[in-house]
Amino acid sequence: MDKPPPLRADSDQPAPPAARGRRPEFTDDPMLDRLYSVTLALVAELAVTRARLDTVERLLARRSVVGAEEIEAYRPADAEEVEARSRLHSEYLERVFREFTPATRGDTPR
Amino acid sequence: MSSDPAWRSWSLVRRNTMEMRQQAGRSLVARQATALRDRAQALNEGAATLQLDPSLPVPRYVSAVDTHLMRGGYTAEQLEGDVSNPANYDAGFFATVGGMAGPWNDAAGRALAAWLQREHPDFQPQRIADLGCGLGHNTLPLRHAFPQAHIVAVDVAAPFLRYGHARARSLGIDDVEFRQQDATATSLPDASCDLVFTTMVLHETSADALPRILAECKRLLRPGGLAIHLEQPPYRRFPPFEQFMRDWDGRWNNEPFWTSLHEMDLTERMARAGFMPGEIFETECRAPALVAADGRAEDFGRSPVWYAVGAWQTADETAAAVG
Numbered sequence: 001m002d003k004p005p006p007l008r009a010d011s012d013q014p015a016p017p018a019a020r021g022r023r024p025e026f027t028d029d030p031m032l033d034r035l036y037s038v039t040l041a042l043v044a045e046l047a048v049t050r051a052r053l054d055t056v057e058r059l060l061a062r063r064s065v066v067g068a069e070e071i072e073a074y075r076p077a078d079a080e081e082v083e084a085r086s087r088l089h090s091e092y093l094e095r096v097f098r099e100f101t102p103a104t105r106g107d108t109p110r
Numbered sequence: 111m112s113s114d115p116a117w118r119s120w121s122l123v124r125r126n127t128m129e130m131r132q133q134a135g136r137s138l139v140a141r142q143a144t145a146l147r148d149r150a151q152a153l154n155e156g157a158a159t160l161q162l163d164p165s166l167p168v169p170r171y172v173s174a175v176d177t178h179l180m181r182g183g184y185t186a187e188q189l190e191g192d193v194s195n196p197a198n199y200d201a202g203f204f205a206t207v208g209g210m211a212g213p214w215n216d217a218a219g220r221a222l223a224a225w226l227q228r229e230h231p232d233f234q235p236q237r238i239a240d241l242g243c244g245l246g247h248n249t250l251p252l253r254h255a256f257p258q259a260h261i262v263a264v265d266v267a268a269p270f271l272r273y274g275h276a277r278a279r280s281l282g283i284d285d286v287e288f289r290q291q292d293a294t295a296t297s298l299p300d301a302s303c304d305l306v307f308t309t310m311v312l313h314e315t316s317a318d319a320l321p322r323i324l325a326e327c328k329r330l331l332r333p334g335g336l337a338i339h340l341e342q343p344p345y346r347r348f349p350p351f352e353q354f355m356r357d358w359d360g361r362w363n364n365e366p367f368w369t370s371l372h373e374m375d376l377t378e379r380m381a382r383a384g385f386m387p388g389e390i391f392e393t394e395c396r397a398p399a400l401v402a403a404d405g406r407a408e409d410f411g412r413s414p415v416w417y418a419v420g421a422w423q424t425a426d427e428t429a430a431a432v433g
Contacts (some may be wrong), residue, residue, distance in 0.1 A: 016136040019176035024125060026118045033122065044134070068187040087244045100119065 137203035196273035199299030235304035242311030246274030338420035
């Protein structure tokens with residue numbers, strides 16, 4: 001009989017094998033390609049962590065005891081909350097991708 | 111272009127996000143693999159409407175490619191009765207398209223149903239075949255649109271049929287048949303269908319299989335029946351930059367037939383399959399905007415629209431499909 005699945009939404013499984021087929025390299029430096037992979041994966045991991053943290057903070061504001069199953073089953077209370085969380089997420093992406101955005105990136109030749 | 115930093119950055123983000131989506135989807139289903147298998151088995155128990163065939167050879171264009179970078183592709187099974195890859199696909203597709211296909215990922219099927227009901231309101235197909243149905247997400251809208259119809263959904267991939275059949279049952283639909291067969295040669299009799307369709311299938315076939323699938327559609331249709339294929343639009347409609355951007359998946363998202371398909375003239379291919387040129391057409395199928403609980407239409411800013419190529423079977427044809 002299997003154990004019930006762990007009550008966490010983030011990935012606590014080992015990394016699965018990659019898809020078959022040659023993996024493209026988009027820069028001239030394999031180190032740089034790998035740095036992109038790590039960085040982008042961190043973006044995702046942190047995004048999930050922040051979303052969960054926001055959930056915990058909201059719940060803590062409302063009651064004094066919070067169970068893991070409450071975090072798993074959490075649904076936003078209303079459209080305003082959905083919008084606020086969505087806005088937080090957008091602003092987070094803007095900060096992380098500042099170097100990709102003309103308005104916020106540093107002064108480089110390209 | 112390949113040395114352009116903007117293109118390189120965008121490609122890196124695109125490739126990595128697809129890999130990450132697959133990783134997250136795989137992790138999501140891996141820890142539920144046994145539970146999902148058991149649920150599917152319970153839903154499928156004793157059903158004559160799920161007909162698997164372990165002896166069916168899987169075409170190499172399916173078995174050799176991890177389409178969309180999903181490890182194992184359509185046919186891999188981690189355990190007996192496995193449904194984890196289709197579960198990954200079902201959950202992950204929603205993320206990949208940003209929910210654009212709707213909560214049930216079925217916008218293409220709904221687009222086809224809406225097009226039929228609007229453009230051909232007198233056409234009431236009683237016998238419908240969905241070739242290359244995958245997990246049946248685009249099959250069920252046809253069942254909703256034509257509740258009296260008998261629908262057969264065909265695919266070569268056992269895990270997807272298993273999952274699709276269970277998914278349909280869990281949604282209250284227990285009379286769609288899911289059969290493990292090859293779309294180039296089904297067991298359906300000649301002229302036995304009123305409507306035969308594919309949704310986003312042709313670009314995942316091959317130069318060899320495509321004409322045989324189109325010919326199979328010809329064989330299956332009774333006079334007055336319709337074959338219609340929803341797909342990505344052909345490149346010829348777009349300026350070079352747009353073509354370049356749309357071709358990315360063909361090169362770097364494990365879609366080996368993508369470029370070829372988009373450069374084809376599918377109307378010409380339908381003619382080669384034996385359809386009369388005057389009965390072949392190109393059109394667009396648009397999914398109706400979904401309506402949220404408070405009555406607002408949720409269009410997400412842009413409606414999903416599919417290019418479609420189709421042909422009506424005329425009444426006076428006697429020849430078999432042109433080989």
